Amino acid sequence: MNVREINAFALPGGPMFINRGMIEKAHNEGEIAGVMAHELSHVALRHGTAQATQATKYEIGEVIGSVVGAIIGGRVGNVVAQGTQFGLGTAFLRFSREYERQADILGTHVMADAGYDPRDMASVFRTIEKESGPGGPQWLSDHPNPGNRYDYINREAQLLRVSNRSHDTAQFQSVQIRLRSMSPAPTTEQATRNGAGRNTSTRGTSGRPALGRPELPSSRWATFDEGSLFRISVPSNWRELPGNNAVTFAPEGAYGSMGQESVFTHGVEAGVARNETHDLRTATDELISSLSQSNPRLSRPSGYDRVSLGRSSSLRTVLSNVSDATGEEERVEVYTTLLRDGSLFYLFGVAPRGEFNDYEPIFRRV
Known part of the structure; x- marks a missing residue:
């Protein structure tokens, strides 16, 4: 996704999305592999589906198509495709700390099987923390630290055998060079506003909705x-x-x-x-x-x-x-x-x- 923030997410069933900011800031190909292995593990362990199931007890109306249902209220819709005024949908697509630990552990095995050093998964968490700036890392907000994350990932990595070890490839470096030579990626907010700007059917000439004068509250x-x-x-x-x-x-x-x-x-x-x-x-x-x-x-x-x-x-x-x-x-x-x-x-x-x-x-x- 052509946005600046360091973030990635996967949906139930397997579709995976990685922000351009994540690719640009990664120190090596293994760090991107670590993020992908972690997200893939959430899918394989059906964490998103489990959260959607747990969410049904909060439903106020009919479930139309909730992806993970982590923020519930009103008539639940597609929390990725649409949002409310305050943008709570994607902000609350966060996994529990137990799910995070499970995805970390399985992710190290996925990396080792693919020929990547599992310790790069621990490394990418530090990269995310360092590069996310004063606003706080969105990815770590959605994927909270279960506690001692770096230690248990590195311990698990020591138990694994990495065959046909992959290194930082020229192809990955060329991708980073190409992205960094392009115009800076917009923030998520800027991309959202630009996308919304293409739909003007309900707006006035300012690009905002053509609202009337609200009635005073009834007694x-x-x-x-x-x-x-x-x-x-x-x-x-x-x-x-x-x-x-x-x-x-x-x-x-x-x-x-x-x-x-x-x-x-x-x-x-x-x-x-x-x-x-x-x-x-x-x-x-x-x-x-x-x-x-x-x-x-x-x-x-x-x-x-x-x-x-x-x-x-x-x-x-x-x-x-x-x-x-x-x-x-x-x-x-x-x-x-x-x-x-x-x-x-x-x-x-x-x-x-x-x-x-x-x-x-x-x-x-x-």
Whole structure:
């Protein structure tokens, strides 16, 4: 994929994708082989399929085509092909630490069988950490370190016999030279915006969706049941919008689409994310970090307020962002709480900066 970030992923069934940034930054061919062996091992061990199966208990609507279903809410769709306004889909395509360890171990055997030094797999993890910059390595976010990763990979490598050992080939070096001589690869955000820019059927002349003036929130409220997961009440003139990774409620004139991405300017979005930390603060930090990867102009919270959500303790914070739909500054009010199984429930309230004080009481009531 012609994007700058150091990343790679494989889908259930075998399709594998490697970013140009990964190829350009690899120190040798073995490091690329290590990434590919790791991803191939996830496929062979059916980790993506297992996560999709585990995700079904969170479904709010019909599963249309979820790839791994790691971030669940609303009517789950294809989390790779489409995304919501906050881009949670791919940000939460992360494997558990146990799955990571399994893929590491099997990957070393795949490398040895193919004639590559399995220690290059340990080496590539260090390359990713070093080259990913201050924003943090996306690949290691999706593939968390199980602990002592470098040590157990190197121990496993010592037990393996590598026959017909492959070295850094001239073909691989020529590929790197060719890529580095090309125009710099765009970031994922830039590539997404450029791709969305080709679809202008629902946009105004600025390239943004042609939205109207939203109605003020009704004083009457309507209640919606989202499967067996949660019940939510919103102003009666807000529409329930089918989304891929979350359920969204917004008034007429406040929502539209940019390419394959749904956007809204006023309203709320709710969903459930898998949580491995079982700590509300840490899980919320990870959620917001994932949001910021797809929304680089999203501010980080200076702190959280402890509030009550239903009968559960929850966290609240307010972030600033620049709306994709309008290009103007907006406020995003975030609520999070842990469900009984440890999963993270989240709710985002969105309004333009100049209207946030009018909408904030609505978000609190929701």
